[in-house]
Amino acid sequence: MSKSDVLLGLQWGDEGKGKIVDVLTPEYDIIARFQGGPNAGHTLEFNGIKHVLHTIPSGIFHPTALNIVGNGVVIDPVIFKKEIDALVKMGVDVKSKLLISKRAHLILPTHRLLDAASEASKGKNKIGSTLKGIGPTYMDKTGRNGLRVGDVERHDFKEKYNALVEKHKQLLSFHNYEYNLAELEPTWFEGIEALKQLQLIESEHYLNNAMAAEKKF
Numbered sequence: 001m002s003k004s005d006v007l008l009g010l011q012w013g014d015e016g017k018g019k020i021v022d023v024l025t026p027e028y029d030i031i032a033r034f035q036g037g038p039n040a041g042h043t044l045e046f047n048g049i050k051h052v053l054h055t056i057p058s059g060i061f062h063p064t065a066l067n068i069v070g071n072g073v074v075i076d077p078v079i080f081k082k083e084i085d086a087l088v089k090m091g092v093d094v095k096s097k098l099l100i101s102k103r104a105h106l107i108l109p110t111h112r113l114l115d116a117a118s119e120a121s122k123g124k125n126k127i128g129s130t131l132k133g134i135g136p137t138y139m140d141k142t143g144r145n146g147l148r149v150g151d152v153e154r155h156d157f158k159e160k161y162n163a164l165v166e167k168h169k170q171l172l173s174f175h176n177y178e179y180n181l182a183e184l185e186p187t188w189f190e191g192i193e194a195l196k197q198l199q200l201i202e203s204e205h206y207l208n209n210a211m212a213a214e215k216k217f
Contacts, residue, residue: 004207004217021058030210030217031059032203035072037107037134038079055080060087060097070203071103074137075149076112077191084194100195101203102150108161109184110168111136117177140164152196 005024009015025031038054053060055075057067069075087094111133119131140146147164151157165181172179210217 004211019058022061025059025065026062028059028062028065028217029215030066030068030207031057031062032068032070032207032217033057033073034070037074037132037137038076039130039132039134054083056083056087056098060092060094065097066099067097068099068201068203068206069101069104071101073101073104074107074134074141075100075104075195076107076132077195078187079132079191081191081194095198099199099201099203099206100149102148102200103203104149105137105141106147106149106151107133107137108147108164108168109181109188110165110172111140112184113172113177113179113181114168117172117175117179120177121175149195149200152192153200
């Protein structure tokens with residue numbers, strides 16, 4: 001069975017993890033991201049052109065590596081679609097090189113609203129949130145309320161989405177926070193459709209099989 005290398009950032013972010021992954025992994029078979037959200041910004045530079053990745057692993061530019069967004073990651077479909085569109089314009093074959101865990105959780109528009117409402121209510125005691133909805137999404141994950149990537153394949157996905165949104169609306173009512181959800185939903189559902197075009201996998205089984213096959217990652 002093969003061994004896998006793990007890169008951890010033990011400070012407050014911005015340690016240069018994305019650059020290090022890009023430099024050290026040109027010969028790897030698989031490059032996986034296992035946690036975090038789109039507040040990350042991994043900046044890579046090729047031929048004088050800067051590329052910023054928020055969700056997708058830095059190995060997406062390696063010609064032979066498969067890239068996995070793992071089950072600990074939270075995904076904003078709007079930001080994710082923008083990343084994919086930018087990579088496609090550069091000629092990256094995203095569909096064949098990128099795999100998404102079905103257990104990764106989705107950041108809803110209402111998660112971002114909850115993030116903003118909570119931060120606004122703290123006044124001088126605000127924590128400096130990036131307002132990307134990451135904290136509320138992880139709260140739903142730990143509370144077993146959230147939507148996962150695999151749910152997009154279900155026939156009742158929209159019903160599950162609406163049920164969670166209603167819970168969020170109740171929370172938002174306590175904050176007396178004004179918002180227009182109708183303005184946010186169209187681009188979010190466009191992102192969901194883009195997500196459905198990619199390879200969705202059971203990442204735990206996939207990586208266990210890769211280790212058994214002595215893949216390098």
